[in-house]
Amino acid sequence: MAIPSAFSASIRALIVHPLLDEAGKEVAEFSGIMSNPTYAKVQEGARLAREKKVDFILAVGGGPVSDCCKIVSAQAGLNEDIWEFEYAKRRRPTEFIPMGVVVTVGGTGSEQNDGAVITHEAKKIKSALWGASADFAVLDPAYTMSAPLTQAVSGAFDTLSHCMETYFGQPHDDNLSDDLSEAVMRSVIRNARRLVREPRNLSVRGELLWAAAMGENGLLKAGKTTDFQAHQIEHQLGAYTNCNHGMGLAVIHPVLYRHLYESAPERFARFARNVWNVPAGKDDEETARAGIRALADFIAEIGLPSNFRQMGIDGTDFFKAVAESTNISQGCCKRLTAGEILRILQECH
Known part of the structure; x- marks a missing residue:
């Protein structure tokens, strides 16, 4: 499952997709992650991950993309609302879809931890959620030229x-x-x-x-x-x-x-x-x-x-x-x- 940002189209088309194709991987692409990822977008990604039975998430983009992917990774395997799970029950998910990150915009250091910042539009809250940590991160400065x-x-x-x-x-x-x-x-x-x-x-x-x-x-x-x-x-x-x-x-x-x-x-x-x-x-x-x-x-x-x-x-x-x-x-x-x-x-x- 490749999750690209708006800035990473060229990286995705020229590098990521050919490598995945060469490796014989089936890709379910989830695009349109916004600069301030919303809770609705997280839920959309989690539904796609369940529907396609995704077994690995590759986040291609900046901090918002990796943030969104971390919570998609957690929500996809959680049978309840992750916002309420973390804030009302004060619990953290323990099962995740494995994920990796290809960084195309530096700044947040999001690829280094399991924290994410998500905007819950209905609640008018932009706050932290906790999800998966990346199993690997690719930090190639050439990829940042796409932004x-x-x-x-x-x-x-x-x-x-x-x-x-x-x-x-x-x-x-x-x-x-x-x-x-x-x-x-x-x-x-x-x-x-x-x-x-x-x-x-x-x-x-x-x-x-x-x-x-x-x-x-x-x-x-x-x-x-x-x-x-x-x-x-x-x-x-x-x-x-x-x-x-x-x-x-x-x-x-x-x-x-x-x-x-x-x-x-x-x-x-x-x-x-x-x-x-x-x-x-x-x-x-x-x-x-x-x-x-x-x-x-x-x-x-x-x-x-x-x-x-x-x-x-x-x-x-x-x-x-x-x-x-x-x-x-x-x-x-x-x-x-x-x-x-x-x-x-x-x-x-």
């Missing part, structure tokens, strides 16, 4: 976001995981800049694929309690707007950090110095603010939006619903309220 440059850049920022959300989690004491995270963040920043200038440079694309894998293979999270509050806000924004994930994160992060840094100025100052090479200012708060400005400047430099209007999100009537439905994490240095999340959304507009 638009904007998507590749957006994916690079998603990688940076994963690293930041882990880095700002507890503890804040010096530790090896954070040292590694700083190195990966510097690499993403350097290579994202190069990607914009040299979009056909396979070495640059390969480095970004490896960074995306590092961001989600668990190494940077060792010993850390992660803080994914920016992701939680963006997920609910996506549930109401179907917006581009990486772009939404790019808008939210600087605004969110302006609300957080005063509660952990030393941590944000370290981020400024060690990731953005900001000289020490008069105090940690000044250095921290300079680091957040450097992040915002980088976002503009690589061509990502700085506000929701640039993403085509004009209205604000739904912001209150987004804020009130956002999962509030413990936070890297303080716990937000729904009211403060609403103010963050308004400032992002």
